[in-house]
Amino acid sequence: xxxxxxxxxxxxxxxxxxxxxxxxxxxxxxxxxxxxxxxxxxxxxxxxxxxxxxxxxxxxxxxxxxxxxxxxxxxxxxxxxxxxxxxxxxxxxxxxxxxxxxxxxxxxxxxxxxxxxxxxxxxxxxxxxxxxxxxxxxxxxxxxxxxxxxxxxxxxxxxxxxxxxxxxxxxxxxxxxxxxxxxxxxxxxxxxxxxxxxxxxxxxxxxxxxxxxxxxxxxxxxxxxxxxxxxxxxxxxxxxxxxxxxxxxxxxxxxxxxxxxxxxxxxxxxxxxxxxxxxxxxxxxxxxxxxxxxxxxxxxxxxxxxxxxxxxxxxxxxxxxxxxxxxxxxxxxxxxxxxxxxxxxxxxxxxxxxxxxxxxxxxxxxxxxxxxxxxxxxxxxxxxxxxxxxxxxxxxxxxxxxxxxxxxxxxxxxxxxxxxxxxxxxxxxxxxxxxxxxxxxxxxxxxxxxxxxxxxx
Amino acid sequence: xxxxxxxxxxxxxxxxxxxxxxxxxxxxxxxxxxxxxxxxxxxxxxxxxxxxxxxxxxxxxxxxxxxxxxxxxxxxxxxxxxxxxxxxxxxxxxxxxxxxxxxxxxxxxxxxxxxxxxxxxxxxxxxxxxxxxxxxxxxxxxxxxxxxxxxxxxxxxxxxxxxxxxxxxxxxxxxxxxxxxxxxxxxxxxxxxxxxxxxxxxxxxxxxxxxxxxxxxxxxxxxxxxxxxxxxxxxxxxxxxxxxxxxxxxxxxxxxxxxxxxxxxxxxxxxxxxxxxxxxxxxxxxxxxxxxxxxxxxxxxxxxxxxxxxxxx
Numbered sequence: 151x152x153x154x155x156x157x158x159x160x161x162x163x164x165x166x167x168x169x170x171x172x173x174x175x176x177x178x179x180x181x182x183x184x185x186x187x188x189x190x191x192x193x194x195x196x197x198x199x200x201x202x203x204x205x206x207x208x209x210x211x212x213x214x215x216x217x218x219x220x221x222x223x224x225x226x227x228x229x230x231x232x233x234x235x236x237x238x239x240x241x242x243x244x245x246x247x248x249x250x251x252x253x254x255x256x257x258x259x260x261x262x263x264x265x266x267x268x269x270x271x272x273x274x275x276x277x278x279x280x281x282x283x284x285x286x287x288x289x290x291x292x293x294x295x296x297x298x299x300x301x302x303x304x305x306x307x308x309x310x311x312x313x314x315x316x317x318x319x320x321x322x323x324x325x326x327x328x329x330x331x332x333x334x335x336x337x338x339x340x341x342x343x344x345x346x347x348x349x350x351x352x353x354x355x356x357x358x359x360x361x362x363x364x365x366x367x368x369x370x371x372x373x374x375x376x377x378x379x380x381x382x383x384x385x386x387x388x389x390x391x392x393x394x395x396x397x398x399x400x401x402x403x404x405x406x407x408x409x410x411x412x413x414x415x416x417x418x419x420x421x422x423x424x425x426x427x428x429x430x431x432x433x434x435x436x437x438x439x440x441x442x443x444x445x446x447x448x449x450x451x452x453x454x455x456x457x458x459x460x461x462x463x464x465x466x467x468x469x470x471x472x473x474x475x476x477x478x479x480x481x482x483x484x485x486x487x488x489x490x491x492x493x494x495x496x497x498x499x500x501x502x503x504x505x506x507x508x509x510x511x512x513x514x515x516x517x518x519x520x521x522x523x524x525x526x527x528x529x530x531x532x533x534x535x536x537x538x539x540x541x542x543x544x545x546x547x548x549x550x551x552x553x554x555x556x557x558x559x560x561x562x563x564x565x566x567x568x569x570x571x572x573x574x575x576x577x578x579x580x581x582x583x584x585x586x587x588x589x590x591x592x593x594x595x596x597x598x599x600x601x602x603x604x605x606x607x
Numbered sequence: 608x609x610x611x612x613x614x615x616x617x618x619x620x621x622x623x624x625x626x627x628x629x630x631x632x633x634x635x636x637x638x639x640x641x642x643x644x645x646x647x648x649x650x651x652x653x654x655x656x657x658x659x660x661x662x663x664x665x666x667x668x669x670x671x672x673x674x675x676x677x678x679x680x681x682x683x684x685x686x687x688x689x690x691x692x693x694x695x696x697x698x699x700x701x702x703x704x705x706x707x708x709x710x711x712x713x714x715x716x717x718x719x720x721x722x723x724x725x726x727x728x729x730x731x732x733x734x735x736x737x738x739x740x741x742x743x744x745x746x747x748x749x750x751x752x753x754x755x756x757x758x759x760x761x762x763x764x765x766x767x768x769x770x771x772x773x774x775x776x777x778x779x780x781x782x783x784x785x786x787x788x789x790x791x792x793x794x795x796x797x798x799x800x801x802x803x804x805x806x807x808x809x810x811x812x813x814x815x816x817x818x819x820x821x822x823x824x825x826x827x828x829x830x831x832x833x834x835x836x837x838x839x840x841x842x843x844x845x846x847x848x849x850x851x852x853x854x855x856x857x858x859x860x861x862x863x864x865x866x867x868x869x870x871x872x873x874x875x876x877x878x879x880x881x882x883x884x885x886x887x888x889x890x891x892x893x894x895x896x897x898x899x900x901x902x903x904x905x906x907x908x909x910x911x912x913x914x915x916x917x918x919x920x
Contacts (some may be wrong), residue, residue, distance in 0.1 A: 179816060179834035179836045180835050180836070180837065181832075185831075186830075197829045198825055200758075200760055203621070203622070203623075203824065203828070206623040206624035207620070207623045213619070527760065528779075528780045530621060531621075581776055582776075585734045585772050585775075
């Protein structure tokens with residue numbers, strides 16, 4: 151018998167070989183998934199991880215979750231929103247429940263242009279594509295730009311939801327260093343130069359310039375033109391993901407990258423953090439040719455974004471003091487940020503952390519030798535949860551770090567959570583003291599999903 | 608009269624997710640077979656609700672400490688409620704892997720060489736000397752696992768001395784004692800034992816062939832990542848020996864109503880006991896339901912029969 155199947159073997163040769171074996175009396179095994187051989191190559195990274203399973207307890211009231219990213223919706227004027235929804239269905243139901251335009255409703259796109267004035271973005275409603283959360287905009291931009299093997303340059307660390315999208319398009323992710331002022335332009339230049347020399351195709355820079363998820367830092371005003379200049383010089387598009395811009399604790403938001411360069415930036419915005427994620431409304435502002443492709447991609451994906459959600463948000467923006475509501479959120483999150491930073495100073499002096507001036511997250515780095523991912527089971531036993539730093543890297547780095555969120559738990563719960571976390575760190579330090587420094591596990595699986603789902607508080 | 612069954616699922620363990628999925632499957636099967644089923648989480652509301660509802664049978668489908676260390680069953684006994692599964696003292700034996708191995712070995716069943724090392728041992732005697740001793744005693748590869756726990760969480764196969772420390776440290780995140788065990792080569796199998804309508808049945812063994820060789824959490828709970836053979840591809844006499852060993856382990860530990868006993872069948876055909884599970888997984892990819900199917904039985908009927916056994920005693 152030949153070592154290789156004949157060249158005429160059909161793609162189903164494996165299956166028919168198994169059937170032949172069965173006929174010859176050798177029973178085939180069962181994989182409990184008859185479509186396993188049919189999956190696309192890009193599903194290879196979609197695997198269960200034991201880390202993800204640990205988050206199952208995090209929504210229980212006994213556990214203080216510092217792992218989630220849910221905005222604190224009890225602070226919304228729910229009565230007002232109920233009245234809006236009631237009015238919308240009663241008066242405009244036949245339109246609000248109908249299919250709409252793939253690009254999004256014009257009335258909302260006009261308002262989005264107004265909203266973006268806060269960040270000095272001058273755009274036309276025609277430049278705006280409304281999407282199913284800005285997460286869908288990430289998917290659409292990736293679909294339009296990424297072939298397998300293309301490179302996306304992203305901050306180190308970077309938003310896990312974006313990394314998962316890029317991975318699902320089989321892109322290679324290259325991280326570039328950040329510091330307290332955000333992405334470092336010199337490091338970016340260096341990386342793009344090196345990648346060009348290697349003949350790699352870099353499709354875009356993915357950046358969260360304001361109140362970074364997970365790092366909690368903001369790209370300084372001075373660095374913004376520098377980052378844009380580096381990307382222009384290398385012919386690399388900038389994907390500016392900006393859901394937290396209006397949630398700064400000190401003064402006006404900085405001008406968006408898009409406000410400084412309309413030609414080379416795709417800007418993503420969202421109502422999920424400033425209003426409510428349940429409507430699933432975000433948007434992309436893109437140069438016109440890119441925008442046309444995004445609209446076609448969006449139509450093939452969802453036909454149109456939710457009409458009801460768009461009209462509801464349009465009505466809310468029109469009839470309610472939405473900026474006043476954003477201020478309510480800001481004050482609430484500022485108080486919780488303070489609680490977290492104070493508690494960290496009291497309970498975890500041996501660690502270091504970022505000092506966010508907005509947004510939802512603190513990025514904490516543990517003493518040398520500790521491994522945040524390995525200690526998550528111990529943390530769950532102690533009834534506190536966080537997201538291990540490795541979730542925010544495509545290359546397995548981040549073991550010493552973790553993301554702590556202060557958006558959902560009350561200040562009191564945050565203090566209790568940090569106190570529990572300090573106990574966990576203490577126990578880990580004792581193990582470390584016993585064993586000295588220990589190399590990371592050789593069985594580490596790169597690319598399995600280490601982050602919680604979106605429904606985690 | 609259709610029995611009123613309360614299925615307990617969830618709990619605050621590392622295996623909450625698996626328990627929730629298992630619990631839903633059990634509840635669905637029992638409903639299909641005519642039981643009146645309520646599903647409850649194991650939290651502060653549980654005992655008042657049970658005291659008020661007084662179900663005919665409680666079925667704890669809870670994994671991890673809360674379901675398997677016997678404490679919850681002690682509480683059910685205090686409430687004088689009938690329940691599915693093993694009594695507290697048997698749970699305690701099975702839950703602690705080194706203790707379970709001693710009990711099973713005393714019943715004449717082969718177990719791998721193993722040692723149990725609490726963190727304090729490393730701290731007091733020095734990590735390096737203890738690791739060095741643990742590394743030379745049985746030769747590599749070795750298996751390191753928490754002395755308590757399930758779903759292969761914190762379990763690692765260690766191929767060389769340099770990786771031993773990490774495996775031990777990782778297992779301490781799950782519990783205070785690490786078991787270092789000789790790695791037995793052979794066929795990995797799981798044998799479920801069920802008491803259906805008062806009759807103890809050993810189900811056909813399910814053979815496990817994980818992609819990449821290690822039946823770890825990802826292999827267990829990613830559909831398609833593991834190939835199963837049910838019944839296992841064993842010669843008839845080996846399969847009989849294995850079934851007898853499973854029954855022997857179930858009985859030696861005093862387990863009741865249902866259990867899953869994991870073995871490696873070595874190259875001589877000897878079943879080597881790995882661990883016993885008093886609350887085996889019941890998800891769609893779990894081993895016990897596969898054993899039921901391999902026996903040509905209906906899941907609904909088997910689960911209903913297990914409830915019947917619990918009602919009768």
